[in-house]
Amino acid sequence: MFIGSDKSWTVPLMIMELIMKNLSNKHLLILPSLFLSAAVMAGADSNDVYLHVNGLTDCSYAVSAYDVSKNKDYDGTSAKVEDGKCKITVKADRHKTEQVAEWFADHVGTGSAIACDSSGPMPDELNFAVEGTLVLTQGDKVTTCADLILAQGNITAAFTNNWWLGSPNVKSGGVPYIGPLLQNCSSGGILPQIVTYSPPQPCVNNFSLVVE
Numbered sequence: 001m002f003i004g005s006d007k008s009w010t011v012p013l014m015i016m017e018l019i020m021k022n023l024s025n026k027h028l029l030i031l032p033s034l035f036l037s038a039a040v041m042a043g044a045d046s047n048d049v050y051l052h053v054n055g056l057t058d059c060s061y062a063v064s065a066y067d068v069s070k071n072k073d074y075d076g077t078s079a080k081v082e083d084g085k086c087k088i089t090v091k092a093d094r095h096k097t098e099q100v101a102e103w104f105a106d107h108v109g110t111g112s113a114i115a116c117d118s119s120g121p122m123p124d125e126l127n128f129a130v131e132g133t134l135v136l137t138q139g140d141k142v143t144t145c146a147d148l149i150l151a152q153g154n155i156t157a158a159f160t161n162n163w164w165l166g167s168p169n170v171k172s173g174g175v176p177y178i179g180p181l182l183q184n185c186s187s188g189g190i191l192p193q194i195v196t197y198s199p200p201q202p203c204v205n206n207f208s209l210v211v212e
Contacts, residue, residue: 047127122177198210
């Protein structure tokens, strides 16, 4: 910042004029494209949630539906095993709104949900939400859980982006929003494979899964 008489602007203005005189038209055309490229490279925020599963050797999560706040970006979801956990990465802008929370509640429907560090059964606001099919591989055993919804909220007072997990296909086996939740998944057999979801406390972005 320059404070004082007009003379205080002389040096910076001279430097700016010198730079502009030595820039060719070609360089001037390149500058906007550089700024645009930097904006594109920045992309949406990267958000990780971890599912702890004993004996996990592989995992995938195929998204079938999602919701983000108005005018915010979603750039896809990926999953991989990292340190024995299923790490799911959602590339989406973080901006909490009631719109996304309502989408989450509508898609959970008559099912149930659990949360990391919440004081209610359903979120009031969410940054984003994704719904898809989770596939867990434990050696020769493959378990598929459909319509699993993962969402991120925000606790302003704690400076924390907390996560939610729910599904229309789960039932609560304990306290609402604390869990556990039970889901009948499939494993290629005739009988359903029961998967139990629960949030360790505090969990922030971690959920424990037990495949029975």
